[in-house]
Amino acid sequence: xxxLSIEFGLLFIAxxxxxxxxxxxxxxxxxxxxxxxxxxxxxxxxxxxxxxFIYTCAIYLFSVMIAASDRHAKRxxxxxxxVSIVNLALFKYFDFFRYELQDLLNFFNLPxxxxxxxxxxxxxxxxxxxxSVSYLVSVKKKExxxxxxxxxxxxxxxxxxxxxxxxxxxxxxxxxxxxxxxxEILEPIRAFTLxxxxxxxxxxxxxxISEHWVNPIFANPLEFSVIDLLVGxxxxxxxxxxxxxxxxxxxxxxxxxxxxxxxxNFNFPYLALNLRDFWARWHISLSRWIRDYIYIxxxxxxxxxxxxxxxxxxxxxxxxxxxxxxxNFIIWGGCHGIGxxxxxxxxxxxxxxxxxARSPLVxxxxxxxxxxxxxxxxNCESLSDAVDYLTALMHNFLIEPHYAGAFLVxxxxxxxxxxxxxxxxxxxIQLTKIPHCYLPMVFILILWLVIYIAPSGMPNFxxxxx
Numbered sequence: 001x002x003x004l005s006i007e008f009g010l011l012f013i014a015x016x017x018x019x020x021x022x023x024x025x026x027x028x029x030x031x032x033x034x035x036x037x038x039x040x041x042x043x044x045x046x047x048x049x050x051x052x053f054i055y056t057c058a059i060y061l062f063s064v065m066i067a068a069s070d071r072h073a074k075r076x077x078x079x080x081x082x083v084s085i086v087n088l089a090l091f092k093y094f095d096f097f098r099y100e101l102q103d104l105l106n107f108f109n110l111p112x113x114x115x116x117x118x119x120x121x122x123x124x125x126x127x128x129x130x131x132s133v134s135y136l137v138s139v140k141k142k143e144x145x146x147x148x149x150x151x152x153x154x155x156x157x158x159x160x161x162x163x164x165x166x167x168x169x170x171x172x173x174x175x176x177x178x179x180x181x182x183x184e185i186l187e188p189i190r191a192f193t194l195x196x197x198x199x200x201x202x203x204x205x206x207x208x209i210s211e212h213w214v215n216p217i218f219a220n221p222l223e224f225s226v227i228d229l230l231v232g233x234x235x236x237x238x239x240x241x242x243x244x245x246x247x248x249x250x251x252x253x254x255x256x257x258x259x260x261x262x263x264x265n266f267n268f269p270y271l272a273l274n275l276r277d278f279w280a281r282w283h284i285s286l287s288r289w290i291r292d293y294i295y296i297x298x299x300x301x302x303x304x305x306x307x308x309x310x311x312x313x314x315x316x317x318x319x320x321x322x323x324x325x326x327x328n329f330i331i332w333g334g335c336h337g338i339g340x341x342x343x344x345x346x347x348x349x350x351x352x353x354x355x356x357a358r359s360p361l362v363x364x365x366x367x368x369x370x371x372x373x374x375x376x377x378x379n380c381e382s383l384s385d386a387v388d389y390l391t392a393l394m395h396n397f398l399i400e401p402h403y404a405g406a407f408l409v410x411x412x413x414x415x416x417x418x419x420x421x422x423x424x425x426x427x428x429i430q431l432t433k434i435p436h437c438y439l440p441m442v443f444i445l446i447l448w449l450v451i452y453i454a455p456s457g458m459p460n461f462x463x464x465x466x
Contacts, residue, residue, distance in 0.1 A: 002458050003163075003250055004203055012254070019258065023182050030154055030177060033258070037159040041123060048122040051091075056153050058083055059132045063139045067146045077140045081133060088129045092121050093325045123464070124162040126322060130289055131156050135170035137293065143171045151177045160251035160258070164244075164463040166265040167285035176260050183259030189431050192439070193424060194253030196446055201246030202461070204454040209239045211455045213406055218379060221389040227401035229393045233372040234410045236379050240462055241269065244283070247461045268421055270371075270414075273356045273363040275339045278371060286322075290315050309344060313337040323378070328386060332377040339370055368414070 002008060015036060022028040042049035062080030066073045089097075135152065138144050147155065147170075154177055161168055185191070217224055217232030224232070248265040255262045263285045272278035279287040295315040301308040313334070320333015346354060356363040380386040401407070434442060 002461075003247075003254075004199065005458060016257065020185075023184075026179050026181075026183055029183065029259075030151065033159070034150060034154045034157065037154065037157040037162060040159045041157060041162065044123045045120065047120070048124075051122045052124075052128065052157060053153070055087055055128070055132070056156050059136065059156075060147075060149055060152050063136055063146050063152075066136065066139050073140055077136055080136045084129050084132055084136075088125060091125055093321075095325065097325075124164070127165050127167060128156040128162055130167045130286075131170065133293060134168075134289070135174075138170045144174060147174050147178065158260075160255045160260075161262055164247055164251075164461050165283075165285060166248060166251075166263050167289050168263065172263070173260075186256040186259055186261065188257070189439075190428055191253040191256035192443055193428050193431065194249040194256070196443060196450075197424065198246045198250035198253065199447060199450050201242040201249065202459050204450045206239050206242035206246060207455045207457075207459045208453075209235050209242070210459075213403065214239050214379075217403070218385075218389070221392045222396075223399075224392065224403075225396050225399035225401040226393060227407050228399075228403045229389065229396065231403040231406045231410060232389075233376060234414075235406070237270070237368075237372045237375050238410070238413070240375065240378075241266075243459070243462045247463065268417075270368060271364065271418060271421070272367050272371075273353075273360060274343050274367055275336060275370070276343060278367060279336075279340075286319070290319055294318055305344075305348065309341045312340050312344070316340065327383050328377045328380055331383070331386075332374050335370075335374040335377065339374075 015032070019029055019032055022032065038049050038052070041052055059080060062076055062083065065076040066080070069076060135147075135155065139146060151174060155168070155170065155174055156162070158168070158173075213231055213235035217228055218236070221229055221232070245266040248262075252262045252265075265284050267281040267284065269278055269282035272281055295311055298311040298314060299307055300311060314337075316333045316337030317330060318333070319336070320329045320331070323329045323332070351357070353363075355366065376389055377383075377386050380389060431439065431442070
């Protein structure tokens with residue numbers, strides 16, 4: 001069930017009334033959240049809900065053993081992390097590694113045929129795996145005590161963030177679950193503003209860009225000119241940002257209405273002046289998770305310059321693999337790793353921020369174009385599709401462009417983008433000036449206009465696939 005569907009909206013209104021009807025008892029609210037979260041996961045497949053529950057029981061058992069044994073806490077932590085990784089690898093990467101291993105066996109002419117087993121990827125498995133890792137590590141570091149089982153089950157399954165994030169840290173989110181005082185709706189005007197922004201971004205703008213620019217060009221890149229192909233790359237960069245940040249706005253708004261705060265996940269990433277800056281602004285909860293649980297444990301920047309670059313590459317390659325079980329995602333992560341390593345080398349020999357210091361605009365343009373280049377591998381279904389796109393990009397100079405007007409529009413949007421930085425806060429301020437009795441009519445009018453302009457069909461959340 002899509003969170004943008006009318007069905008979900010009606011069900012959420014009914015749930016919202018029931019939820020806040022029990023505002024005197026956070027325990028009952030937690031129970032309602034837990035049941036609804038499992039029903040949403042189960043709406044995709046009852047097996048997904050069962051897998052989540054079994055996984056929850058296993059990880060909780062490891063957390064109990066970690067807390068109960070000082071001498072063997074590291075051993076239990078290691079075993080718990082192994083279970084998390086094996087569970088994720090089994091469901092998400094089994095087919096990928098089977099195909100790659102079969103190709104390797106065929107290459108060496110070994111008469112071994114690996115069994116074909118269809119493994120469905122449980123919805124949200126990447127995100128609740130990351131949540132569980134943060135919990136185990138926090139228990140080991142004694143940042144928090146072992147949670148009550150049902151509180152921990154809600155932490156892993158919390159429906160606003162289980163499908164596609166943001167990634168919650170146990171030490172920040174569990175205290176919001178385990179409270180005794182009545183909750184309250186947090187920043188209602190901001191919450192409704194985020195819901196409106198989400199609908200505009202995902203349903204309207206992202207849908208129009210995908211339908212008119214991205215899909216036609218990526219479907220057959222060999223037929224389009226270089227200008228058109230650039231439009232395709234720029235448009236996809238805009239689409240994935242609108243789609244994912246819109247989803248984050250949506251679930252953040254829902255969480256605020258339920259009395260919870262989710263971590264910030266975006267901070268105008270296309271204003272970044274370099275790749276490090278980009279990852280400090282894009283999917284912030286993931287980049288910080290990779291930094292804290294992969295990059296720093298590998299040694300971070302504490303073991304010399306060369307080892308630091310190796311750690312960067314490993315972290316970014318794992319980031320690419322996390323996004324999808326395919327060579328294209330590994331290449332995407334590798335491109336970001338190479339870009340950050342090149343940036344580090346430049347800073348070492350030419351000075352910190354040597355491009356930015358000379359021209360922030362040039363630095364931003366270089367970063368934007370490099371990011372758009374990497375999105376090519378992210379969006380293409382196979383490496384051959386990406387090669388076709390690159391081949392057309394390097395040869396189709398003589399084909400007459402079909403999207404020259406779109407190219408100019410995108411250029412305008414790009415240079416106007418910085419002016420949108422304060423728009424959400426400005427919009428919230430304007431809403432506070434309107435009498436509360438008129439606010440529902442304002443929201444309904446905006447939603448009606450968005451739905452009227454938006455293309456038909458229900459848009460997918462891109463990151464729900466990961």
